[in-house]
Amino acid sequence: MAGDKETLLSMGFDPARVDWALRATNNRGLQPAMDHIIENEGKPVPDPSAAAPSTSTGEPMDVDGDDEDEEALRSLMRTQTSASGAVExxxxIKCSECGKIFKNxxxxxxxxxxxxxxxxxxxTEDIKPLTEEEKKQKLAELREKMAAKRSVKSEQEAKEARANEAIRRKSGKDVGKLKEEMQAKELVKQAEQKRREKLEDAKAKAAVKAQIEADKKxxxxxxxxxxxxxxxxxxxxTATGASTASGGTTPSSSGSxxxxxxxxxxxxxxxxxxxxxxxxxxxxxxxxEFLAGQTLDVDVETVTFAQNFPRKTFSRDHFNxxxxxxxxTPSAVLIAS
Structure with missing residues (x-):
């Protein structure tokens, strides 16, 4: 009915859902339409062209195949025999379990x-239309139910959002930790590379100095x-320290x-x-520097030397x-550490 539709639209319902509710309840009143909207909230609105066919009386057919039960209900609405034998x-139709009365x-x-x-x-009870006061009460009840549903839905969405945020943060922490580990490994790798380059440089310098000394010699x-x-x-x-002339020799040079x-x-x-x-x-x-040029296990800045015979240790002050x-001179055995 036009009045029910306008009332439902004034409540803020979607026009398509209002039409669906009125169509599904066969325009039987405001209360059935509101019940239908509440029960089907969140469901997609079906295409009106795909609606279930109706009978010649304009009432929906039973799509579940309960034709016999529906026919029995219709026969109940046609006539009723009173105790006095009169036909009313x-x-x-009344629900025997809860006592609710329905128009069709x-x-x-x-x-x-x-x-x-x-x-x-x-x-035989006639269902009276809702008064304005009853309509307001129903409207308030409907809005309260909808607000409760929205509150539950909002709380659920907030809970899911918190769970997703916790997962995102944990994932972010795991990624950050992995990046830190990779950076630490890269720093160690770079330090090792620099150390090797330094040792290689020292080795090259020692080789160059050795060659220069050999050339000078x-x-x-x-x-x-x-x-x-x-x-x-x-x-x-110079190899033996002996001097030779045309027919004689000279003593070797002293060690010093x-x-x-x-x-x-x-x-x-x-x-x-x-x-x-x-x-x-x-x-x-x-x-x-010579020793560092022979092995990567020696660093010029940290290596120390000692002599067993006579027992002596050379500190960094002796390097110059x-x-x-x-x-x-002229020969010695050194222990490097």
């Missing part, structure tokens, strides 16, 4: 589906031999006067010793002193 017209079979069937009640009887020997030949003096063999020092360097951790020959004027730091000053 049935004006409504459609509303009775709707109540049966909603409540599960299946005991009905005919009634070769040039000095050549110049000494040429000078001796020009002046007719004995030629000194030796120009070169032969070194054997052993690692405190064991392994094959390293041997080299350096100028007696070379510093202990140059010895450390020459091998001659340290008494390591």
């Amino acid at each position: 017209e049935a004006k409504s 079979t459609a509303l009775a069937n709707f109540h049966a589906e909603k409540s599960g009640h299946d005991q009905f009887e005919e009634s 070769a040039r000095a020997e050549k110049a000494a031999k040429e000078k001796a030949l020009r002046e007719g003096q004995p030629i000194i063999d 006067a030796a120009k070169e020092t032969r070194l054997q360097i052993r690692m405190a951790s064991g392994g094959t010793p390293y041997t080299t020959t350096l100028s007696s004027e070379a510093t202990l730091r140059e010895v450390a 002193k020459t091998l001659r000053e340290l008494g390591l």
Whole structure:
């Protein structure tokens, strides 16, 4: 009915749902329409063209196949035999279980589906239309029910949102922790790379210095031999420390006067010793640079040296002193650690 539709629209219901409710209840009143809207809240509105076919009386057919039950309900509405034998017209249908009265079979069937009640009887009671006061009361009840449903739905959505946020935060923490671990590993890798580059650089510098010393030694020997030949003096063999003339020998140089020092360097951790020959004027730091050029296990800035015979330990203060000053000429054995 136009009045029921306008009332429902004034309540703020969607026009499509209002039409659906009035159509489903066969325009039987405001209360059935409101009940229908509440029961089907959240369900999609069906296409009106796909609505169930109706009977010749304009009432919906039973799509579930309960034709016999519906026919029995209709027969109850047609007539009723009173105790005096008079025939009275049935004006409504009454639910024997809860006592509610319905105007037609459609509303009775709707109540049966909603409540599960299946005991009905005919009634001669006439259902009066709702007064304005009753309409307001029903409207208030409907709004209260809808507000309660919205509150429950809102609380559920808030709960889901909190759960999703907790999952998101946990995921963010896990990702952050993984990134930190990867960054830490990358820093360790970079530090190791820098250390290797530093050792390689020290090794290259030591090799260059060793080559320079060898070149200086070769040039000095050549110049000494040429000078001796020009002046007719004995030629000194730097390897043996012996000097030779055309028919004789000269005594070897003393240890403190030796120009070169032969070194054997052993690692405190064991392994094959390293041997080299350096100028007696070379510093202990140059010895450390030579050793760093031979193995990555030695750092020039941290390595220390010791001598077993005589027992002696060289500190960092000795690194700028020459091998001659340290008494390591003409040969010595050092322990590196």
